[in-house]
Amino acid sequence: MPAFTDIMSDAFDYFRAYALRALCKARAMPRGRIKHLQLVVGRIYNLLKxxxxxxxxxxxxxxxxxxxxxxxxxxxxxxxxxxxxxxxAAARPGAEREAR
Incomplete structure (x- = not known):
């Protein structure tokens, strides 16, 4: 009987590697929109996997x-x-002065 890893497809392995790399890259990023989008890319790869x-x-x-x-x-x-x-960002010009 073949082992489970012998019957896995190449696509699964590639998508898994891309997902792992993308999520590790996102973990190393500072907070923000780019980090969130990088996490989304990792999730896409994970769904494809x-x-x-x-x-x-x-x-x-x-x-x-x-x-x-x-x-x-x-x-x-x-x-x-x-x-x-x-x-x-300030909602309108001068709004940041009011908050101080």
Missing amino acids: KEAAYAPNTQQLQDFRAAQQLEAALDRRRDDGSAPERGF
Whole structure:
């Protein structure tokens, strides 16, 4: 009788590796929108892993490519520093002076 690991599909293993890497990357990030989106990417990979455990299909590849594009966009945005993490923005000009 073959071991369980012998009958696992390659797609399952790849999606598992991507999910693990994405979630570890998110854990290392500071709080903010980028961290939240990185966690979402990890969850997408995890869902793809679960689907691949049953039967691989071509829709998974489309979802996988979309998740990779999102993750690449997050990496570019984080490396460029184009959107600094500032916390909450004032609701209207001068509102921050009222709170002091």
